[in-house]
Amino acid sequence: MSTSTNRIVSIVDDDLDTTILFHEALKSVRGITVVTFTDPIKALEHFHVNEHAYLVVISDFKMPGLNGMEFLKKIRDSNPFVRTILMTAFEIDDKKFQEYTKMKIINGFLQKPIALHDLIKEVDTQLGAYELQKKYPS
Numbered sequence: 001m002s003t004s005t006n007r008i009v010s011i012v013d014d015d016l017d018t019t020i021l022f023h024e025a026l027k028s029v030r031g032i033t034v035v036t037f038t039d040p041i042k043a044l045e046h047f048h049v050n051e052h053a054y055l056v057v058i059s060d061f062k063m064p065g066l067n068g069m070e071f072l073k074k075i076r077d078s079n080p081f082v083r084t085i086l087m088t089a090f091e092i093d094d095k096k097f098q099e100y101t102k103m104k105i106i107n108g109f110l111q112k113p114i115a116l117h118d119l120i121k122e123v124d125t126q127l128g129a130y131e132l133q134k135k136y137p138s
Contacts, residue, residue, distance in 0.1 A: 006053040009123060011036045012043040012071065013060040013087075022058070025116040026123060040066040047075060054082045056126045058110075058119075061088035069100055076105045081133055083107045083126035087114060 009032045011022045019036035026034045032055065037043035040063050047054060057075050059068040066074075072084040084105065086097075089112035100106045107129065108122050 006050075007032045008050060008054045009034050009056045009058070009127075010043060010047070010054060011058045012038075012040055012063070012068075013058075014038050014040075014063045015060070018060070021116070022119060025119055029120065029123060029127075032127070040068075040071045044071065044074060048078065051079050054079065055130045056083045056085065056123055058085040058087060058123070061086055061090065061092065069094075069096060069106070073100065073105050081130065083130045083133075085110060085122055085126060087112055089113070 009026060009029070011019050011026070011034065013019050013022075013036075016038050019038060023034050023036050026032070035046065037046065040059070043057075043059075044066070047057070054075075057072065059071050061068040063071070068086050068088070072086060075082055075084060085108040086106045087110040097106070101109070108126055110119065110122055
């Protein structure tokens with residue numbers, strides 16, 4: 001059953017201004033509910049309670065308590081259908097990042113500063129990929 005109230009796109013970034021800005025940009029996307037978190041542990045708790053409603057999770061790379069790559073791995077380990085986007089203002093020259101991208105733990109990547117139209121475009125791309133993946137599981 002897919003209604004706008006249970007099709008969640010989540011934004012997780014320890015910078016409150018970023019979560020507010022991205023929430024405002026994404027609330028225009030039809031058929032989704034946007035939730036935001038500044039704490040990856042609280043985001044993970046919400047995910048576990050609402051796991052099957054989640055479509056896309058957008059996470060910052062550098063956060064206190066749990067970095068974005070490990071956070072997204074925990075998300076994907078729980079629900080392999082959820083699409084994930086990692087964002088950062090930093091260069092990532094990391095073997096684990098390459099591995100996670102290859103293993104499709106990370107589905108998309110956005111380099112900060114992020115233009116809002118690029119954010120919306122990437123979320124739209126991942127929503128489409130989610131629908132295809134649910135329709136035609138491999």
